[in-house]
Amino acid sequence: MSTPETPADGASGKTPRTERGRRTLRKLLDAAAIEFGEKGFHEASVTGITGRAGTALGTFYTYFDSKDELFRALVNDLSDRVRTTVGQALGPPLAPFDTEEVALTAFLRFAREHKEVYRIIDEAEFVDPGSYRNHYESTAARILDRLKRGEDSGAFRGGLEEAHAWAIMGMNVFLGLRYSIWSEDDSAEEVAAIARTFLERGIGKGVA
């Protein structure tokens, strides 16, 4: 995973050193998100992206060697933006179940505002499988870290493992697909509250 300071793995040799360069890179990534999101990888074109970004074609090639490299950088950038958006929403440490609820609310809101994120990351399965796998493996690793902290704090039960992190990630991704991408007929807060209760006590009747 790249860090927020080096936003584009694919452009790692060409990370801009000036504020102006960083702004141009940001414009190219934002334009690429719209172009790839609307047209898909195969139909998207470098000239379509530079046209949307308002940059010259030559400028594009000072940042990226190819459409493929830009796509890889964009997947890493979106993965980072999901991570930093959730991180900013969390702020100072919260109680473990609050953390999961706030993280999911932030993710659902981000997906509503950036509906293209699903299509682009999903298309990475075909265009750039390494980035696709990296996105989910690193997301699951972050969730597992939170589970371990919740265990240590005594809020979560012991014995939580990688499979729990993948289960929670799957839950979050599919709630996003249903309630952020395909419809917004329930608020992000309502959906995250349901997920929180699911995490707290599953779907069993529990102890009466």
Added chain:
Amino acid sequence: MSTPETPADGASGKTPRTERGRRTLRKLLDAAAIEFGEKGFHEASVTGITGRAGTALGTFYTYFDSKDELFRALVNDLSDRVRTTVGQALGPPLAPFDTEEVALTAFLRFAREHKEVYRIIDEAEFVDPGSYRNHYESTAARILDRLKRGEDSGAFRGGLEEAHAWAIMGMNVFLGLRYSIWSEDDSAEEVAAIARTFLERGIGKGVA
């Protein structure tokens, strides 16, 4: 959704009336699963599929008008096969948590034996979005039916709704991605047992 008796929506006007015709259609669908799974939709070819199936090109066109129509039929067929595989594993009615555990075990095993199912259904998001959405909406509807039955039986708590079905579906899909497609380092039974406990009591400490 098509029913098991009409396996291919896309070929609904050409459903074979003879046993021999049904066998040929099955061979074409199985060959298509391999071809699309290995090459992806765009690189896959009708001649590649008929070659694998051992059928003549003319035979193909008595069943399907195009590669697109075959792809749509294949997504519906795989969706049906997941459903019938899980249905057969369930057999006579089980207790609600047993039902979820057996259903997930059967799904994880099916995905291990047919790893191409993920790639094909995921590619439908781009090639045939209606089939993609239909697959997940009908799967979630089946899970919601099971949740309602579990509520009625007293095993599941009241108030379960569509979001719970999507959460469980997401959990199952991502456990399959991690433990059937990307690796098989835990048995299907072990993974399904973890998911069952997650459903039974979430990740909270619960009542001491």
